Amino acid sequence: MNRLPSCFALSALTLAISTPLTVIAEEVTIETEETLVVVGSRANPRSALDSAVPVDVISADALQNSASMNGEIAQLLHSLLPSINFPRQSNSDTADIVRPAQLRGLSPDHTLVLVNGKRRHTTSVLNTGGKTGRGSAPVDLNTIPFSAIKRIEVLRDGAAAQYGSDAIAGVINIVLKDADQGGSISATYGAHVTDFKPTDSSIVDGQTTLITANKGISLDNGFINVSAQYRDRKTTNRAGFDQVPFWEVDAGNPDVVGKVNYKVGDPEEQGFALMVNAEKEISDNISLYGFANHSNRQALGSNFYRYPNDTWSNVAEIYPDGYIPMTDGTTKDDAVVIGIKGSHDWDWDLSANYGRSFFDLNLKDSLNASMGAASPTEFHLGTFDYSQLVINADASKLVNLIGFDATIAVGAEYRTEFYKTTAGDEASYSLGANIAAPGSQGSQGLRPVDTVDVSRNAAAIYADVEVELTSDLLASTALRYEDYSDFGDTFNSKLALKYSLTDFVNLRGAASTGFRAPSLVQNHYQASTSDFGDNGALTTFAIVAPTSELAQAVGAKSLKAETSTNYSLGVVFNSDFGLSATVDAYLIDIKDRISLNQGVYTAPDGTPINELPEAAARPGIQGVQFFTNAIDTRTQGVDVVVDYNVDSLGLSLAYNHNTTEITNGGTSNVEEINTLESAAPKNKLIFTANHSWNGLNSMLRVTRYGETERVFDFGGGYHPQQTFSANVSVDVDVNYQFANGLSIALGANNLLDQYPDLSSDEINYFGNFPYDVIPPIGLNGRYVYSRINYKF
Template identity: 45%
Template sequence: MPKLKLKPTTQAALLLLALSQLTVQAQTPPPAQLEQVLVTGSRAKDRSLLNSAVPVDVLSQEDLQRAVAGDGNLAAALQTLLPSFNFPRQSNSGGGDHVRAAQLRGLSPDQVLVLVNGKRRHNSAIVNLESKTGKGTNPVDFNAIPFSAIQRIEVLRDGAGAQYGSDAIAGVINIILDEARSGGEIQGQVGGFHTRFEPTHETIQDGASRELRGKLGFKLGEAGFVRLGAEAAHRDHTNRAGADQLPPWEDQSPANLAFQGKRNYAPGEPESDQLALWLNSAYALGADAQAYAFATWQQRESLGAAYFRYPDSSANVKALYPQGYRPETTGKSRDLQIAAGLRGSLGADKAWDYDLSFNLGRNDFSYGLRNSLNVSLGAASPSQFQLGDFGTQHLGLSADFRRELALGLAKPATLALGLEARRESFRTRAGDAASYSVGPFDGTPGAQAGPGLQAGDAVDLSRQLIGAYADLSADLSQDLFANLALRADRYSDFGSALTAKLSGRYVLAQGLALRGAASSNFRAPSLAQTGFSFTVTDRGEGGSLSQVRTLPVGSAIAQALGAEQLKAENARNASLGLSWQPSKSASLSIDAFDVRVKDRITLSERLSNEALTQLVQTRFNVAGVNGVNFFTNAVDTHTRGIDLVGQWTQQGILGGELRWTLASSYNKTTLSHVRNTGAALKALGIDKPLVGLEESNTLTAAAPRDRHVIGANWHNSQWKLLARATRHGQTTRVFDFGGGYTPSQTYAAVWQLDLEAEVKLTRQFSLSLGGVNVTDRYPSRSVDDISYFGNFPYDVLSPVGFNGAFYYARARYSF
């Protein structure tokens, strides 16, 4: 895989040169977190963590800084700080190695809405077909958002479709960009894994990382600002393969047996290079108007692992790879978001606040292979392949208005109205012909660890939508606050959605309040789920060609097999909780939630038999289709849980301040209804459910049902010390290999300990040393039926990961 053209040393020099040209001042510290006004979950101007009607977490820049150290990416930091957030470490999972999906409250990765500065973030382009979590989705790529750009993150743990539209079933994550008007920072970090790997009884040091970030800010006119930054990172891969036992179906030849006991596979973290730029700005156009703009850009190249191919294997051509080979998947992601707008006040009395905005989001993903071959092409096969190109884009225009209303209450009410229009598109482009072509030689056609996207599967899809909302909130009495929101959305491809939300907060006593919400929410099927097409060609009995196809639901073949046009997922959310602040230095909240999702979209099981093959050939003149699957609204799910969040600050402890934090989450998802197999499939003799054992396991038990985080942060004028203990709950893995062979395993809960110490050597310069998972904990060892003959001793499901302890050092210069 080609490296980025700018080396880290060159990038550092450019950053230092740019920063040296500006005179800047010290930054102003952020306000106290508990009193900070929220911009997520309510459009009233005076909501904070102390008086919010719905549960919202606020993660400060300092919180995120300490949480990101181990993995260097945003999603891993969110998992560290939010027990309800899950970010599994996919490996040997095709596109899932390059763009990883995350979950909130155990729901699907595409059921959480991500905003940047309150504007909708676009989805990633790659469709994950091989990953465990998020199979069949193309959710938001959190790691494409530059970490240094973030000032804070607000996480709304409640359905918010009536306020923000599609996807906000599990909640909303709003990433607020840095808007400091002066000051800057240069930060560098190095780190790596050092672990005792019991499956092979060796000590491993790998996964070295190097990161460099820089940012600065300055005033623009009297009331404006520009804040900008750049960052670059390189991370080496890790390898946690066990000793190979050689699968019994492989030829037991001397050449193959020579690889027994060796580490031939490479499950672990992918190698990656990334470069990112960002900008956040505003400029006053007068006393009552302000123009603003922000942008983020990232390019990331990554290298994933695939299964080993033995020398004497039907998947090898010995003239090319006499010692066997292990293909590597390559990914190149280019990600861009640009937003600009005008905000201010209007009307004779300046009563209306307005925000008119433009928002463009785009992701392009190029997917490839190296160190591979197409067996059917023989010795003429290339070793590198382009498997396909994927692109997604959205263009949005929105108009938001807000004013206060005098309704005779103790305080004015807040009325908010808004309109949104958006165009979304999704496209795929075929891979190299050699990546999927059928050559003259025996063996599986198409690139090994591929194949590529065929020309007939390329699609170019788009749709338009328009939405409108109304939001009214008011303090109905001194003790009671209420918020009512209504929203209507119209999509050009599947129809309309109407959602509503009612939330409230009632003060029971000084510092103690009851809060709750009830809402309807929806998620529109993504364009990828509506129209994605993919074909795998193979050789059947007697050398005849056969196909396994992922069909668009609107295709003639899928329709003949009973596929129906996808409907939106519809959810009913309810929550009830208590918030308690016994003193200025302590707070505690507990919230129970209930989410019922109807018509949940999943990728069906593979459907196949001779009658299906014959039907497709006789009716559509397509020979050799011996298996199909398609997206379907096949299940309803029911998720219940409880979140607990608390903090307590003590002054004067060893001459400093000590802050204790507690966060705990429990959720359980069950399948409340599974659709019966349709008449068309039953007529062909196919009676198995569209959602089978593996997907049912993904929806219900593959994510931990509980996680608990206990943290202690101590600091004085010179030192900052952090200790954080996390208990990751148990997970269950189920495989269905066919023929009744369905091995399963439940992985036990695991504790993880993170430590960090930071010393301020001067007013501007600090050094940090830390470790993530310093006790070097691993998940339970996988049983023989799941470890793939010793090659994968640990599964990807546990949030503790399977890489062991990570240690790092960081230097930071602020000015």
């Protein structure tokens, strides 16, 4: 059970969530006091600068003109907001395809995602291969067409007392377009045009075609708004010259030295997304509403190169020159929300929300070396299917409470979740007759013993009160009780205050408790995977559920919820001459964080994992991993946003400083410590200038990413590490608007073609990975694009 300190005893929040209207002049539209935000309050929406906790508001125009036109919502947020980090994963299994973003340096699943205020379902894929967000199954933001977005509200404060599980770092609320007329169509083409020093080559790759459309349709007392997006991206490759691991030289592979054998970069990807948003008034003060979304995306990601004469992972008769296994994943996302709302004394809203994520995983250009020449080269690895159904009932009313104007809100929620996996081809996991690695190289298929078919349900009730205690003092509280069928119940609360010190200066602060339930995927995911083991060699691990017999045999315990306490304190300055500024400090303590443990090679009595009777159904594995609640952390930082808008000029400066430390010594896993404490940049600064003149709109953005650190554990006490220095990226977008609704634009991300520091010989994997995936500037270099847009 989570409780606030005694001074906040009975409270908690629901407040009009705040706003530093974060930024970037034209990008994060600094929209003045008429800009209202929905997230964070069940009272009437307030302006961004007039709420009690910080909220960033990003308009649709800001997204389109952000100089990040590759069609990825997470990448756009990374470019626009200093508190969001979205590194480019590579050679990371499914994390290449479903990439996680993080808010305030916390885990991707510490951020709750809403669409039109309704909880969005998470992905069915667990991130086990990626560095950032390892072990998480967050929402896949890139399933939503950005042409459907009216604005994005990013609440940077704990909000579990309002919305339930996951809202520890904050909330991202995607508000859909609701126009009943007009529309737009846009086409963008871009590519990476870069000089790649490690191989002394000029490269043009990553060609991306993005086509979007939106149309508003009028109904009698209502609207239908339809949006679509098509995206095709080619692969990038930033591999260096291969110096070849010493054990491969010993195996007889000197002929591949000095060649580019690996593929390191973005996967090839094609995808389509559709969104429909609608509402119709059916009688006085009663409306039906709903929205639906379908997304289908296929991507082809690279794994490590397998050498020609390595009999452990190759069969020379099939691949005499070696091979790169290619992960072929197809993800399908569907969501439908229907509801009815009205007002008669009380404002009320009843809704049903269904979402599903289905992932079909296959492998190309691979083999099962233990089967010899009889091995197939393509494999079906399994399917992952997650769905949720949420029923909500909400009501609010403006009342006079003991002489004070107050909004009272109450509600209930019922959620049921389902998770199912199916096995892969037998050849994708079997151990053949040859003395060689079992299963398909790159990723192994799910064994029958790995498959699961599980469900759970959760019920919640909440109450909030927002009170204007005086004309200058606003108080907001929220209380929430939630009960889960698989781990128990939790009670959370929040209190937020806003005080108008003068007509131009507001003080604001909040204190809350929160929680994140172990996801159904984390609780039950099982698979075999390859990871670094002793001496840096790839080793086969079984990831098993904490409650499985194998995990229990090596000391695992059932998962419990993560719990948090969140404090924030800020000041808002809003002048009448175009200048505004916000400063918000925060502190987040999280107990019992869920993480994937370090590989275990033996049972407590010293028995090797592959000799345990509980491992008999998983032949060929050398280690085992499972999730634990071992770690407590403290995250603290500050967000600063300064905006100046006058006439046709907009200037913005946005800054985030953020640190996380493990407070309980709960792990000795140096890679996990690195992931939590130093892999994300400690600071990020964004300066943006926007100027408009006679239809010509220009944007210049300069982003400074702070230093990051990478640590590896290659076994035997060998822990190479490297600190990567800060990087600066310059982005530009120049757009000319014709009078007939047509506009054309040219732009560039990372115009100066900057790369992070070269990786040291200790961590560049024998020259193959000259740049690491950790530095947030990425490893693809300059990206240039052109765009044509027509509004009608």
